[in-house]
Amino acid sequence: YRYSREENLWSMIYKKNESKSKKQLRAVQKQINSYYNLEIPQKCPYCGGKMVIRKIGDYSPDSINAEKLLCVCEHYNKTCTCSLKVKENQNGKLIPKSIPADKNLKSMRCEAHYYMDAILRYYIYDTMEDIYNHLSKIENIDRNLLHISMMREGRCREVILDLLKLLAAHPDKVRGRVNPYYSTFPGIKSISEKDAAAKELLVKIKQQVR
Helix, strand or coil: CCCCHHHHHHHHHHHCCCCCCHHHHHHHHHHHHHHHCCCCCCECCCCCCEEEEEEHHHCCCCCCCCCCEEEEECCECCCECCEEEEEECCCCCEEECCCCECHHHHHHHHHHHHHHHHHHHCCCCCCHHHHHHHHHHHHCCCHHHCCHHHCCHHHHHHHHHHHHHHHHCCHHHHCCCCCCCCCCCCCCCCHHHHCHHHHHHHHHHHCCCC
Protein backbone atom coordinates (compact mmCIF):
# COMPACT_ATOMS: atom_id res chain seq x y z
CA TYR A 1 0.00 0.00 0.00
CA ARG A 2 1.54 3.26 -1.11
CA TYR A 3 0.78 6.49 0.68
CA SER A 4 0.22 9.74 -1.19
CA ARG A 5 2.47 12.72 -0.50
CA GLU A 6 -0.04 14.08 2.01
CA GLU A 7 -0.39 10.75 3.80
CA ASN A 8 3.39 10.40 4.04
CA LEU A 9 3.57 13.76 5.77
CA TRP A 10 0.82 12.82 8.20
CA SER A 11 2.53 9.48 8.83
CA MET A 12 5.80 11.17 9.70
CA ILE A 13 4.02 13.43 12.15
CA TYR A 14 2.08 10.69 13.86
CA LYS A 15 5.21 8.59 14.29
CA LYS A 16 6.59 11.31 16.54
CA ASN A 17 3.46 11.70 18.63
CA GLU A 18 1.62 8.93 20.41
CA SER A 19 -1.59 9.34 22.39
CA LYS A 20 -3.71 6.99 24.45
CA SER A 21 -7.12 8.66 24.15
CA LYS A 22 -9.15 10.55 21.60
CA LYS A 23 -8.85 13.72 23.66
CA GLN A 24 -5.08 13.42 23.78
CA LEU A 25 -4.98 12.72 20.03
CA ARG A 26 -6.75 16.03 19.29
CA ALA A 27 -4.36 17.89 21.58
CA VAL A 28 -1.32 16.32 19.96
CA GLN A 29 -2.68 17.04 16.48
CA LYS A 30 -3.10 20.71 17.37
CA GLN A 31 0.50 20.92 18.54
CA ILE A 32 2.10 19.08 15.65
CA ASN A 33 0.09 20.92 12.99
CA SER A 34 1.54 24.20 14.23
CA TYR A 35 5.02 22.77 14.62
CA TYR A 36 5.30 21.28 11.16
CA ASN A 37 3.42 24.10 9.37
CA LEU A 38 1.36 21.75 7.21
CA GLU A 39 0.41 23.32 3.90
CA ILE A 40 -3.02 23.56 2.34
CA PRO A 41 -2.98 21.47 -0.88
CA GLN A 42 -2.80 23.61 -4.01
CA LYS A 43 -4.08 20.99 -6.46
CA CYS A 44 -7.14 18.74 -6.29
CA PRO A 45 -6.03 15.08 -6.17
CA TYR A 46 -9.18 14.02 -8.05
CA CYS A 47 -9.52 16.38 -11.02
CA GLY A 48 -6.40 18.51 -10.91
CA GLY A 49 -8.32 21.73 -10.27
CA LYS A 50 -7.05 24.54 -8.07
CA MET A 51 -7.86 24.27 -4.36
CA VAL A 52 -9.40 27.46 -2.92
CA ILE A 53 -10.57 28.67 0.49
CA ARG A 54 -14.29 29.29 1.01
CA LYS A 55 -16.70 29.60 3.92
CA ILE A 56 -18.95 26.67 4.77
CA GLY A 57 -21.84 29.14 4.55
CA ASP A 58 -21.15 29.60 0.83
CA TYR A 59 -22.56 26.10 0.35
CA SER A 60 -24.69 25.65 3.51
CA PRO A 61 -26.01 29.07 4.53
CA ASP A 62 -28.05 27.68 7.42
CA SER A 63 -25.16 25.73 8.94
CA ILE A 64 -24.15 26.59 12.51
CA ASN A 65 -20.60 26.50 11.14
CA ALA A 66 -21.36 28.89 8.27
CA GLU A 67 -18.46 31.21 9.13
CA LYS A 68 -15.87 28.46 9.36
CA LEU A 69 -13.46 27.98 6.47
CA LEU A 70 -13.28 25.11 4.03
CA CYS A 71 -10.72 24.24 1.37
CA VAL A 72 -12.45 23.07 -1.81
CA CYS A 73 -11.67 22.29 -5.42
CA GLU A 74 -12.45 25.20 -7.74
CA HIS A 75 -14.99 22.90 -9.41
CA TYR A 76 -16.64 22.00 -6.10
CA ASN A 77 -20.36 21.14 -6.39
CA LYS A 78 -20.07 21.33 -10.17
CA THR A 79 -17.94 18.52 -11.54
CA CYS A 80 -15.95 17.72 -8.38
CA THR A 81 -16.76 17.15 -4.70
CA CYS A 82 -13.27 17.31 -3.19
CA SER A 83 -12.81 19.32 0.00
CA LEU A 84 -11.11 19.28 3.38
CA LYS A 85 -11.58 21.13 6.63
CA VAL A 86 -9.02 23.71 7.66
CA LYS A 87 -8.27 25.75 10.75
CA GLU A 88 -5.88 28.42 11.94
CA ASN A 89 -2.81 27.51 13.94
CA GLN A 90 -1.54 29.61 16.82
CA ASN A 91 0.16 31.95 14.36
CA GLY A 92 -3.00 32.50 12.33
CA LYS A 93 -1.87 30.31 9.44
CA LEU A 94 -4.44 28.06 7.81
CA ILE A 95 -3.57 24.37 8.08
CA PRO A 96 -5.42 21.19 6.97
CA LYS A 97 -7.27 18.98 9.45
CA SER A 98 -7.23 15.95 7.15
CA ILE A 99 -6.27 14.81 3.68
CA PRO A 100 -8.60 15.85 0.81
CA ALA A 101 -11.66 13.68 0.13
CA ASP A 102 -14.46 13.55 -2.43
CA LYS A 103 -18.00 12.67 -1.40
CA ASN A 104 -17.40 8.94 -1.87
CA LEU A 105 -14.46 8.93 0.56
CA LYS A 106 -16.33 11.23 2.96
CA SER A 107 -19.20 8.75 2.96
CA MET A 108 -16.82 5.88 3.70
CA ARG A 109 -15.31 7.78 6.63
CA CYS A 110 -18.80 8.42 8.01
CA GLU A 111 -19.60 4.74 7.59
CA ALA A 112 -16.50 3.70 9.53
CA HIS A 113 -17.45 6.04 12.38
CA TYR A 114 -21.01 4.68 12.31
CA TYR A 115 -19.79 1.14 13.05
CA MET A 116 -17.23 2.42 15.57
CA ASP A 117 -20.11 4.03 17.47
CA ALA A 118 -21.98 0.70 17.45
CA ILE A 119 -18.94 -1.07 18.88
CA LEU A 120 -18.84 1.44 21.75
CA ARG A 121 -22.62 1.37 22.23
CA TYR A 122 -22.65 -2.38 22.79
CA TYR A 123 -19.52 -2.33 24.97
CA ILE A 124 -17.29 -4.44 22.76
CA TYR A 125 -14.63 -1.84 23.51
CA ASP A 126 -14.74 1.01 25.99
CA THR A 127 -13.01 3.79 24.06
CA MET A 128 -12.29 4.88 20.51
CA GLU A 129 -8.61 4.43 21.23
CA ASP A 130 -9.28 0.76 22.06
CA ILE A 131 -10.90 0.35 18.64
CA TYR A 132 -7.96 1.99 16.88
CA ASN A 133 -5.55 -0.29 18.73
CA HIS A 134 -7.60 -3.30 17.58
CA LEU A 135 -7.56 -2.06 13.97
CA SER A 136 -3.84 -1.41 14.20
CA LYS A 137 -3.23 -5.09 14.97
CA ILE A 138 -5.67 -6.36 12.34
CA GLU A 139 -4.36 -4.10 9.59
CA ASN A 140 -0.75 -4.53 10.73
CA ILE A 141 -0.21 -0.78 10.78
CA ASP A 142 1.46 1.31 13.46
CA ARG A 143 -1.25 2.90 15.58
CA ASN A 144 0.22 6.34 14.97
CA LEU A 145 -0.34 5.92 11.24
CA LEU A 146 -3.96 4.84 11.57
CA HIS A 147 -6.72 7.44 11.67
CA ILE A 148 -9.92 7.75 9.65
CA SER A 149 -9.03 11.27 8.46
CA MET A 150 -5.81 9.90 6.92
CA MET A 151 -7.40 7.06 4.95
CA ARG A 152 -7.90 6.68 1.24
CA GLU A 153 -10.66 4.55 -0.25
CA GLY A 154 -8.90 1.17 -0.20
CA ARG A 155 -7.81 1.36 3.42
CA CYS A 156 -11.15 2.78 4.52
CA ARG A 157 -13.03 -0.15 2.94
CA GLU A 158 -10.79 -2.65 4.74
CA VAL A 159 -11.38 -0.91 8.06
CA ILE A 160 -15.16 -0.94 7.55
CA LEU A 161 -15.00 -4.69 6.96
CA ASP A 162 -12.80 -5.12 10.06
CA LEU A 163 -15.39 -3.26 12.13
CA LEU A 164 -18.23 -5.39 10.78
CA LYS A 165 -16.25 -8.55 11.56
CA LEU A 166 -15.80 -7.32 15.11
CA LEU A 167 -19.55 -6.71 15.48
CA ALA A 168 -20.34 -10.12 14.00
CA ALA A 169 -17.93 -11.81 16.42
CA HIS A 170 -19.87 -10.64 19.51
CA PRO A 171 -23.46 -11.89 19.16
CA ASP A 172 -23.88 -11.91 22.94
CA LYS A 173 -23.41 -8.15 23.03
CA VAL A 174 -24.73 -6.99 19.66
CA ARG A 175 -27.74 -9.34 19.37
CA GLY A 176 -28.51 -8.27 15.82
CA ARG A 177 -29.07 -4.62 16.71
CA VAL A 178 -26.88 -3.07 14.01
CA ASN A 179 -28.53 -1.81 10.85
CA PRO A 180 -26.64 -1.21 7.60
CA TYR A 181 -25.22 2.25 7.04
CA TYR A 182 -26.87 4.21 4.22
CA SER A 183 -24.95 7.12 2.78
CA THR A 184 -26.39 10.60 3.18
CA PHE A 185 -24.40 11.84 0.19
CA PRO A 186 -26.53 12.13 -2.97
CA GLY A 187 -25.77 9.48 -5.57
CA ILE A 188 -23.40 7.53 -3.30
CA LYS A 189 -23.95 3.96 -2.16
CA SER A 190 -22.31 2.87 1.05
CA ILE A 191 -19.92 -0.07 1.36
CA SER A 192 -22.73 -1.76 3.32
CA GLU A 193 -24.98 -1.50 0.25
CA LYS A 194 -22.62 -2.40 -2.59
CA ASP A 195 -19.85 -4.58 -1.18
CA ALA A 196 -20.52 -8.32 -1.17
CA ALA A 197 -18.29 -9.03 1.84
CA ALA A 198 -19.94 -6.25 3.85
CA LYS A 199 -23.44 -7.48 2.98
CA GLU A 200 -22.52 -11.00 4.03
CA LEU A 201 -21.28 -9.76 7.41
CA LEU A 202 -24.42 -7.68 7.92
CA VAL A 203 -26.59 -10.75 7.26
CA LYS A 204 -24.55 -12.65 9.85
CA ILE A 205 -25.12 -9.84 12.36
CA LYS A 206 -28.86 -9.76 11.68
CA GLN A 207 -29.08 -13.52 12.27
CA GLN A 208 -27.72 -13.14 15.80
CA VAL A 209 -30.15 -14.09 18.54
CA ARG A 210 -31.86 -10.99 19.92
